[in-house]
Amino acid sequence: MTTIPALLGSLLTPTTLAGLPLSSRFAMAPMTRFRSPGGVPTPEVAAYYRRRAENGIGLIITEGVLVGHPSAGHEPSVPRLTAGPAEQGWRHVTDEVHAVGGRIAAQLWHLGSQREPVDGVASWTPSGVPSGSRAMTLADMDTLLAAYADAARVAVRAGFDAVEIHAAHGYLLDEFLWPYTNRRTDGFGGSPAARAAFPAEVVRAVRAAIPTRMPLIVRFSQFKERDYTARIAESPAELAVLLQAFTAAGADVLHASQRDFAAPAFPGSPRNLAGWAKHLTGLPSITVGSVGLTRDFFDSDALRTLLDRHDAGEFDLIALGRILLGNPAWVTLASTGRLDAIRDYRKADEDTYF
Numbered sequence: 001m002t003t004i005p006a007l008l009g010s011l012l013t014p015t016t017l018a019g020l021p022l023s024s025r026f027a028m029a030p031m032t033r034f035r036s037p038g039g040v041p042t043p044e045v046a047a048y049y050r051r052r053a054e055n056g057i058g059l060i061i062t063e064g065v066l067v068g069h070p071s072a073g074h075e076p077s078v079p080r081l082t083a084g085p086a087e088q089g090w091r092h093v094t095d096e097v098h099a100v101g102g103r104i105a106a107q108l109w110h111l112g113s114q115r116e117p118v119d120g121v122a123s124w125t126p127s128g129v130p131s132g133s134r135a136m137t138l139a140d141m142d143t144l145l146a147a148y149a150d151a152a153r154v155a156v157r158a159g160f161d162a163v164e165i166h167a168a169h170g171y172l173l174d175e176f177l178w179p180y181t182n183r184r185t186d187g188f189g190g191s192p193a194a195r196a197a198f199p200a201e202v203v204r205a206v207r208a209a210i211p212t213r214m215p216l217i218v219r220f221s222q223f224k225e226r227d228y229t230a231r232i233a234e235s236p237a238e239l240a241v242l243l244q245a246f247t248a249a250g251a252d253v254l255h256a257s258q259r260d261f262a263a264p265a266f267p268g269s270p271r272n273l274a275g276w277a278k279h280l281t282g283l284p285s286i287t288v289g290s291v292g293l294t295r296d297f298f299d300s301d302a303l304r305t306l307l308d309r310h311d312a313g314e315f316d317l318i319a320l321g322r323i324l325l326g327n328p329a330w331v332t333l334a335s336t337g338r339l340d341a342i343r344d345y346r347k348a349d350e351d352t353y354f
């Protein structure tokens with residue numbers, strides 16, 4: 001009998017997330033890979049997700065999948081759901097993941113200002129920040145609500161177990177939450193409740209498009225890819241207003257994106273962002289951020305911290321991002337003590353991992 005399973009402790013035990021049974025407490029974090037020509041995930045993409053699902057990842061969250069409006073994104077190799085054979089491509093992905101007992105959520109994405117204004121399409125933003133982008137009208141909002149709902153309906157048909165709405169990292173929905181990019185003076189800008197209003201409408205539209213019992217996850221962050229110090233909420237009280245808008249609209253799970261899971265979200269408490277999300281709403285939460293990036297992790301306080309804080313109920317799932325790129329079997333290798341077979345994450349190799 002080896003002592004190794006103790007290394008990942010309770011994280012290897014089955015659980016349910018908003019009613020969805022999962023084989024472990026590990027999720028795969030959503031990661032854009034640019035491997036879906038014409039927006040259609042290939043059989044290689046299906047095999048890529050399957051390799052992680054058969055190696056201890058309870059819930060796969062796909063890379064961002066563009067909702068079906070030209071403003072959502074321009075990159076042809078980023079997957080879609082509603083375009084041509086994309087649904088069939090995803091059906092193959094979900095079948096492969098299910099064949100090994102995994103579960104999979106589709107992440108719905110609109111890039112907002114981060115869509116390059118090419119192909120004659122301006123980037124769509126809450127209030128025309130940055131300049132040159134198109135400040136969304138109320139009619140534009142309706143158009144996108146329909147696009148999110150359509151994508152969610154296709155996700156259900158394609159066999160997904162859950163849907164995640166990407167409202168993090170400075171893309172469209174996060175640009176509504178962030179005062180710097182949301183300068184609207186109507187009911188969709190200003191106070192935290194008003195800034196959350198359009199993202200919450202998206203949650204409501206997606207909730208109405210998927211089965212009642214299907215988990216609906218909302219991913220949010222303080223930081224933006226272009227500004228790591230940016231914040232959508234200056235205090236737990238402000239965060240509560242934003243997250244309660246999502247909860248009231250039908251979110252079941254909150255996925256709090258941080259660059260370092262162990263970083264306190266607010267002064268005065270060690271609680272991380274996922275901890276606050278759970279504390280403020282009572283919903284289950286997913287944490288993420290620099291878990292296991294190098295083998296030092298196994299000898300460090302970080303692993304102990306992760307386990308203790310999970311076991312204390314601060315958060316429910318742990319999403320692994322970059323370390324899973326080069327190590328599809330990270331959980332299997334760690335849980336069976338084959339630490340030597342794990343390779344440290346290296347940014348320079350990122351594009352070669354699949």
Ligand SMILES: Cc1cc2nc3c(=O)[nH]c(=O)nc-3n(C[C@H](O)[C@H](O)[C@H](O)COP(=O)(O)O)c2cc1C
Pocket residue numbers: 029030031032033063064107166168169219257258259288289290291319320321322323350
């Ligand atoms: C190559 C790459 C692509 C990413 N694409 C997405 C994405 O499509 N959607 C998203 O919400 N986050 C995306 N992220 C962020 C990850 O989901 C995750 O939050 C981040 O990598 C931190 O987790 P880690 O330290 O375990 O890697 C991406 C990260 C990487 C490295």
